[in-house]
Amino acid sequence: MAAMIEVQDLKKSYKETEAVKGISFEVEEGEIFGFLGPNGAGKSTTINMICTMLKPTSGSIVINGFNANKEKNDVRASIGLIFQENTLDEKLTANENLKLHCRFYNVPKNDRERRIQEVLHIVDLNDVRYKKVETFSGGMQRRLEIARGLLHYPRVLFLDEPTVGLDPQTRAHLWEYILKLKKEQGITMFLTTHYLDEAEISDRIAIMDQGGIIAVDSPEELKRQLGGDIIELSTSDNAQAEAEVQALLGESDEFTINDELIRLQVENSDAFISELIEALSVTITKLNIRKPTLNDVFLAFTGRDIGEATGT
Numbered sequence: 001m002a003a004m005i006e007v008q009d010l011k012k013s014y015k016e017t018e019a020v021k022g023i024s025f026e027v028e029e030g031e032i033f034g035f036l037g038p039n040g041a042g043k044s045t046t047i048n049m050i051c052t053m054l055k056p057t058s059g060s061i062v063i064n065g066f067n068a069n070k071e072k073n074d075v076r077a078s079i080g081l082i083f084q085e086n087t088l089d090e091k092l093t094a095n096e097n098l099k100l101h102c103r104f105y106n107v108p109k110n111d112r113e114r115r116i117q118e119v120l121h122i123v124d125l126n127d128v129r130y131k132k133v134e135t136f137s138g139g140m141q142r143r144l145e146i147a148r149g150l151l152h153y154p155r156v157l158f159l160d161e162p163t164v165g166l167d168p169q170t171r172a173h174l175w176e177y178i179l180k181l182k183k184e185q186g187i188t189m190f191l192t193t194h195y196l197d198e199a200e201i202s203d204r205i206a207i208m209d210q211g212g213i214i215a216v217d218s219p220e221e222l223k224r225q226l227g228g229d230i231i232e233l234s235t236s237d238n239a240q241a242e243a244e245v246q247a248l249l250g251e252s253d254e255f256t257i258n259d260e261l262i263r264l265q266v267e268n269s270d271a272f273i274s275e276l277i278e279a280l281s282v283t284i285t286k287l288n289i290r291k292p293t294l295n296d297v298f299l300a301f302t303g304r305d306i307g308e309a310t311g312t
C-alpha cells in the first residue's frame with residue numbers, strides 16, 4: 001500500500017533558527033500517527049509545511065499522491081484540519097457553519113445536503129443542526145469542528161491537540177468519535193497531543209526533538225525497546241543513595257535522580273531489588289516498580305519529562 005503522507009529530507013530555517021533539520025517519514029493510509037516532542041522541537045513548523053501553510057526551505061512532501069509544493073489545491077482538498085483554536089462562527093448555526101465550509105471547499109451544490117446530514121450523524125449533532133453555535137458546550141463545538149473538517153471527504157485529518165481544554169469525560173467521548181472515523185471511514189489521522197494516554201491510541205508515534213525525528217515506532221515497540229523494569233525510590237538521604245546506586249550499577253548504566261526520586265531502569269527487577277536493598281545504607285522511604293510508560297520513552301529520548309517539556 002502506498003503511503004498517505006511521504007516526507008523526505010524536509011528542512012525549514014527561519015533567519016537564525018534551523019527549526020526542521022531534514023526529516024523523513026511516512027504515514028500509512030488509515031493509521032493514527034502521533035507526533036510528540038518538547039516545546040520548540042519543530043512540530044508546528046512541520047505540520048504547517050505538510051498542510052501547505054508554510055513553504056519548506058527544501059525537501060519534499062507528498063500527500064494522497066499529490067506534491068505539496070506543486071499541487072497545493074489537491075493537497076488541501078485531501079486534508080481536514082482540526083486545530084486547538086475554535087474557528088467556528090459562534091453567531092451562526094451549526095448548519096450555517098457547515099454550508100459556509102461547503103462553499104469554501106467547492107463541495108458540489110447537489111451533494112451539500114446529503115453530506116451535511118452525514119457528518120452531523122457521525123458526530124451525533126443532528127438534533128442541534130439549526131441552533132446557534134454559541135449555545136453549544138465545548139465538547140459539542142469540538143464535534144462540530146470535526147464534522148466540518150470531514151465535509152469535503154478528506155483522506156487525512158490533522159488533529160492538533162484536539163482535546164485541549166476539554167474535561168476528561170468529553171475527551172473520552174471525542175476519542176470515541178475519532179476512533180469511529182478511523183474504523184468506518186479509514187481516514188488517516190495525524191495527531192499532536194501532550195496527553196500521553198491519547199498518544200497511546202496511535203498506531204505509531206514519532207518523537208521530534210531539536211528539529212529532528214529521533215524515534216518512530218508503535219507505542220508498544222517504543223516501550224519494549226526501553227526494556228526491563230523501572231524502579232523509583234526515595235530514601236532518607238538521596239545523595240548518599242545516589243553514590244551507592246551508581247556503585248552497584250557501574251559507570252555504564254544510566255539512572256536519573258532529582259531531589260525526591262531516584263529513577264533507574266534494570267533488565268529484571270526481581271533479581272536486582274534484593275541487591276539494591278543490600279547495597280543501600282540509607283532507609284528506603286518509597287519504592288515503586290513498574291513497566292516503562294510512554295513518558296519513560298519520552299524521557300529516554302528527549303532527556304525530559306513530557307510535562308516539563310511541554311509546559312503541561
Ligand SMILES: Nc1ncnc2c1ncn2[C@@H]1O[C@H](COP(=O)(O)OP(=O)(O)OP(=O)(O)O)[C@@H](O)[C@H]1O
Pocket residue numbers: 014015017018019037038039040041042043044045046
Ligand atoms: N515564524 C518564526 N520565526 C522564527 N523562528 C520561528 C518561527 N516559528 C518557529 N520558530 C522557531 O522554530 C523552532 C521550532 O518551533 P515550532 O513552533 O515548530 O516548535 P513546536 O515543536 O511546535 O513547539 P510547541 O510545542 O511549543 O508549539 C523554535 O525554535 C521556534 O522558536
